[in-house]
Amino acid sequence: MASNKKTFDAAIVGAGIVGAACAVALAREGLKVLILDSSSAASGTTAAGMGHIVAMDDSPAQLALTHYSQKLWRRLAPELPASCEYENCGTIWVAANADEMSEVHRKKAVYDENGITAHVLDAQALLDAEPNLAKHLSGGLLVDSDAVVYQLAATRYLLLKAVKQGAEYRQFNSVASLSDDGVGLPSGERISAGTTINAAGAHAGDLSPSLEIRPRKGHLVITDRYPGFVRHQLVELGYLKSAHGSDASSVAFNVQPRKTGQILLGSSRQFNSNDDAVDNAILNRMAARGFEYMPALKEMSAVRVWTGFRPATPDNLPYIGKVTGFKNIYAAAGHEGLGITMSLGTAELLADEIMGRESPIPRQPYSPGRSAASS
Amino acid sequence: MHKIKVNGREVRVGEGTTLAAAILASGDPFRTSVRGEARAPLCGIGICFECRVTVNGQPHVRSCTVLAEDGMEIVTGE
C-alpha cells in the first residue's frame, strides 16, 4: 500500500474510460490519485467505440464481468448528465436461420442461469420489435438489461467526478516508463506514487511488456438522424464468432440506435493493421453485411466513418490486477471490444485488490499473471 | 413550368428553379433543428445542410442543390 513519502498514492496512466473509472473508484477510497494522459481524455479507443453496455457470454469470466459491470452502470445511470445519453434500450441478438435459432435457446439458458432476463422472439415478434429488419430472419433473443451510453461524455463525467473527489488530472502528459515507485516522464522527471495503474489501453504493452495486447482495428459508420428507425441494439448471433480470437478479418451486423436518432453501424475486426485510415474493402464488407439484415440502411445518409483499435488479449479477457514481476504496478487494460461495458467493474475489482478486499466476482480469471500460469 | 407539392400544397415554379427557392416562396419552414428551431437556407450552395427536406420520400436532401421537376413531393419541417 501507499507509503506516506510518495507524492501520490496512485498514478493512473491513461484517461480513457477505464482509467477514468479507476480514478473514481480509487479516489473514493481516499487515495490521492493522479491521472495522466498523453493526449486528452477519452481520445484513444474510447473515442472510437460504440457505447453498447452488453452482457456477453463468450466465456463464463466474460459474462461475470460484463454482467457485474452492467449492474454498476444501472446504479450510476441516475447521476449521469443528459449528455451521456444513457438509454436502457436492450439488445436483440438476431438469428438468421434455424441453426441460429437453436443458438438463441442455448443463449437464453445461459442468461437464465445467470439471472439475466431474456426473451425468445420468433420471426414475427422480431419484426414487431424491429420493423426495419429484413423479412427473412428467423427470430432473436431480446435481452432487457443491455443499454447504450455516449461513452465520451461518460468518460468526461467520471474524470470530473474523480477530480471533485480530489484526484488530479494532467492531460497532454506522456508517461515513458513505470516502476514500483512511480512513473517516469519523457523529460526524465519522475513522479512518485505508491501504486501505478497501467490503463493505457492498446498501448499498455509499451509500458508493461508482459501484457500481451494487440490492436484490433474496427470501423464504424454513423448516419444522419432517423428517429425511431431502430429501437434496440441489434447484433447478429454470428457476432461472437467474429469477436473471437481468430486472426482473419471479419465483419458482423451490429446496429445501434443513438438517442439523437442517429444510427451507428458496425462492426469489423482486423489484426495486423496499425493504420487508422478507412479500409474500403472491409468497410464495404461491413456495409454489405448490414444491408443483408437491414436493407433500408442502403438509402440512409452516412455522415461519418471512423476507425479505432480495440486492445485485444490472447484469451479475450482484460488484464486487471498486479503486473507479474512488480510489487506496485497494476494493469487495467486489454478490454478488446468490451471496455466501455467493463470499465466500471474493472475499477471495482482493481480497487478491491489494492485495498486488499474480496470482490463480488472472482478476480483470478483477469489476473495479468494468468497467461504465464496457463501456458 | 413545373408543378411540385410542398407539404401537400401545389407550387408552380419556372424552369431552372431550385427546390430551396421554391420552398422559400411557399413560406414553409425547412428543417427543424435538434432542439426544435425552424431553420432555413444559409449558404445556398450545398455547404451548410440547413435546407434539408424530404424529397419523394428520401429524407435529408439538400434542397438548394436540386432543381424542381414536375411531380416532386416535398415534405419539410422534419
Added chain:
Amino acid sequence: MNKTSTDILIVGAGPAGLAAAAAAANSGGTVTLIDENPRAGGQIWRAELGKIRSPAASKFLRALTQGRVDLINSATVFAFSGDNTLTAQTPGGSISISCGKMILAAGARERFLPFPGWTLPGVFGAGGLQALVKGGLSIENKRIVVAGSGPLLLAVADYLKTHGATVLVIAEQASAAKIRRFARGLWRQPEKMVQAAALRARLIGIPYKPDTWITRCRGPRVSKRLARELEVTIKSRGSSRVIECDYVACGFHLVPNLELPMLLGCQIRDGSVSVGDHQQTSVRDVYCAGELTGIAGIESSLIEGEIAGLAASGQTEKAKTLIKKRDAATGFGRALDHTFALRPELKHLVEDDTLICRCEDVSYAQVKDFATFREAKLQTRCGMGPCQGRVCGPAVEYLLGWEPASVRPPIFPVKMKYL
C-alpha cells in the same frame, strides 16, 4: 457502381475548372469535368434559372458544348482511393473515376461568424442569398441588410438591387482606411478597376459603411412560418442602431474548400493549398487551381485553371508564358486577405447561448473551454453533423484559435450503399 477512367479529371466546374478543361481539351487526351451542381459555372457563373448568363463564361463553355470535355453534373465527390480514383454520388448511383492527372478546382465557401440570431430563417449568407435568387427566389421589394466582409458584399448588393430588392445598407467590418488603400491598389489591375467602378456607379443609393458590423438579429419569436421581419442591430464606431428588414445577407469573406485536397494529402499552408509554378501540389499528378490556392477572385481562378490545364496535359511551354500574369493575380489575393482580415471585435459577437454548430445545436458555452477542436467535437458533437464542420470549423478557428480538424472520407454525407 459505375466505373470509368479519363486522362485528366477536373473537380469543380467553376471558372478555374472550366479554364482548366478548355486548356486541356486540345491536348488529345480525354478530359472529364465533375461538379456537384446541376449546371456548370461554379459560384460567380452560377446558372440563373438553369442558364449561365455571364458573357465571359461562354468562351469557356464552348469546350463543353463542342463535346471535347465530358461534363458530369450533380455529382458530389466524396472519396479517394490510392490509385488516383475519385468516387462521387449522383442521383443515378455512384461513379468511380480513375485518372492520369487530377486538377482540383473545388472553389470556396463563405465564412460565417456566429452572432445572436444568426440561425433565424431569413438570415442568409451574402453569396448564399445571391445563389438562391439565381435559383429562382424572388426578392422583389424585399428590404435587405447586406453585411460581413469582402468584395463579395458589393457584388451581391448590386445583384440584389438589380433584381428588385432594396438594399438598406452594406455593413463592411473592414476599416475605411484599409478599404481606401485597397481601392487605390485596384488601379494597378485595369480589369478589376473597371469592374469596381461600374459597381460603384450602380451602387449609388446604397450606403456602403466600412467599420460596421452586425451584432445581433431578432425575429418574430413564435412563428411556424419563415420570419418575414427581422430586426438587425449594426454597430459602427461605438454607436449602434437597429434596422428593420426582411432578409439579412451576411458572410465574412471566403474560405477555400480544403476537404478534398486534405483528403488527398496535399500540403496546406496558411489555410490554402501550396502549389508550384505549374499549379502542381505536393501530391504527384495532382494539380490545384482557383480559390483553393488562396482567395483571389475570378481572374486568378481563370489563369490558374488555364496553367493547370496546360501543365496537366503536357503543354508546359505554353503554361510557362502565363506564370507572370498569374503571380500578379495572386498578389491581388494577398491584398484581399490583408484588407478583409477579421477585426478582433468580431470575436465578441457570440454570447454563451449563441449556437456555434447549427447541425447539432451546440452553444458557445459548451465548446469554449476545450483546448482542441477534436476534444470539443468528441465531447459536444460540435462539427459532427452533416455539414461536417464546414460552417462551424472556420468560425471556431477564428474564435478559439483551434487548428482545423482532420479530414476522413466520406467528405460529404453519402448514401450508405455508395460508401
